[in-house]
Amino acid sequence: MxxxxxxxxxxxxxxxxxxxxxxxxxxWIAWQWLRSGKDSRSSIxxxxxxxxxx
Amino acid sequence: xQRSRILGPIGIVWLGLTLGVIAYATRLGLFLAxxxxxxxxxxxxxxxxxxxxxxxxxxxxxNLVASLFYLFWRQRDPLKSLTAxxxxxxxxxxxxxxxxxxxxxxxxWGRVEWGxxxxxxxxxxxxxxxxxxxxxxLMLRKLSSTGQTQTLAAVLSVFAAIDVPIVYMSIKWWRTQxxxxxxxxxxxxAKMDPSMLPAFLWNVLGWAMWGIFxxxxxxxxxxxxxxxxxDAALQAIEASLEMAx
Numbered sequence: 001m002x003x004x005x006x007x008x009x010x011x012x013x014x015x016x017x018x019x020x021x022x023x024x025x026x027x028w029i030a031w032q033w034l035r036s037g038k039d040s041r042s043s044i045x046x047x048x049x050x051x052x053x054x
Numbered sequence: 055x056q057r058s059r060i061l062g063p064i065g066i067v068w069l070g071l072t073l074g075v076i077a078y079a080t081r082l083g084l085f086l087a088x089x090x091x092x093x094x095x096x097x098x099x100x101x102x103x104x105x106x107x108x109x110x111x112x113x114x115x116x117n118l119v120a121s122l123f124y125l126f127w128r129q130r131d132p133l134k135s136l137t138a139x140x141x142x143x144x145x146x147x148x149x150x151x152x153x154x155x156x157x158x159x160x161x162x163w164g165r166v167e168w169g170x171x172x173x174x175x176x177x178x179x180x181x182x183x184x185x186x187x188x189x190x191x192l193m194l195r196k197l198s199s200t201g202q203t204q205t206l207a208a209v210l211s212v213f214a215a216i217d218v219p220i221v222y223m224s225i226k227w228w229r230t231q232x233x234x235x236x237x238x239x240x241x242x243x244a245k246m247d248p249s250m251l252p253a254f255l256w257n258v259l260g261w262a263m264w265g266i267f268x269x270x271x272x273x274x275x276x277x278x279x280x281x282x283x284x285d286a287a288l289q290a291i292e293a294s295l296e297m298a299x
Contacts, residue, residue: 007096009245010162013082018155022264025151029271036104036278 065270072263079256086255096166103159104236105258107181109266110152111263113217114188116210116269118215121208128205135275136280139204142211144272148265153185168231176224184221187214 083101090097120141127135157236160178161171172178191214195207236246236254246254 007094007166010166011096011098014159014162015080016101017158018102021151021155021158022268025147026268026271027166029268029275033271033278036275036282 061174066268068263069267072260072267075256075263076260077188078216079109079260082253082256087250088247090250093167096163099159099163101253101257102261103156103163104254105261106152106159107156108258110156110181110184111222113145113149113152113265113269114184114215114218115241117142117149117188117191117211120145121211121228124204124208137205137277139208140273140276140280141269142208143192143195143276144269146186146188146195147272148210148268149188152265153188154187157181157185171230175231176228177221177230180221180224182215184217187217187271240253 079101083098087098087101089095120138123138124135124142127138157178160181164173165171178214191210194210195203198206200206207216224230225234
């Protein structure tokens with residue numbers, strides 16, 4: 001299926017690039033999440049996080 | 055118990071299920087679905103392209119609804135408006151990711167089938183416009199330094215959502231090079247062969263679950279950012295009060 005023709009190359013590029021873009025975006029969120037976790041560990045929780053009505 | 059302590063494990067289980075569905079759907083699409091009689095194996099691009107295209111027309115509506123709630127709540131209930139704003143930015147980013155994939159995979163398919171990377175066809179042009187609108191939405195949020203950035207972005211979101219039905223209807227309203235839709239087209243030639251449907255539907259399910267996961271994860275990140283900003287503002291007020299004493 002993934003031979004040397006243009007069709008085969010393009011099929012491979014589609015599947016690889018989708019995983020790369022989606023995985024890259026998810027990794028970026030995870031990176032920001034870990035970074036922000038370090039910064040805000042000692043802070044006050046939002047009402048929405050404690051489950052209280054605001 | 056804190057809500058985040060419950061949502062964390064749910065998110066991990068959801069992610070595991072999603073990756074399982076995507077792996078199964080990819081296996082179906084790449085290896086088990088029959089080869090298309092006209093297009094050959096390049097037809098398998100459709101199993102990723104069409105679900106991403108469909109979802110890139112759904113996430114803008116999440117953005118629209120969140121933006122409308124933001125506009126409604128921004129003076130009535132600022133805390134709720136922050137929640138709506140977090141949903142709006144998360145859905146705009148997910149829209150850009152899905153629309154980018156739709157355009158890119160469509161170009162790769164078009165190069166093989168049409169011999170062209172791009173043509174100014176109504177469907178392609180309206181989709182590019184949708185992508186540009188949501189990129190400009192994100193740029194506005196990133197670069198604007200006014201205190202009204204969230205309101206301006208919410209208003210832009212309302213206008214951007216108008217393009218969604220235009221993208222959907224473009225292949226019905228105008229004569230286009232783009233293939234007819236697989237569902238609801240009324241064209242029997244455009245319908246997908248039943249043997250290919252499982253691969254297609256599993257891919258729709260998998261990428262929809264993935265999109266929901268990204269949306270929730272990005273929303274949680276934005277809420278954490280908002281919380282940090284609230285803390286910084288609170289500390290600044292406390293510091294100014296101490297100085298005054």
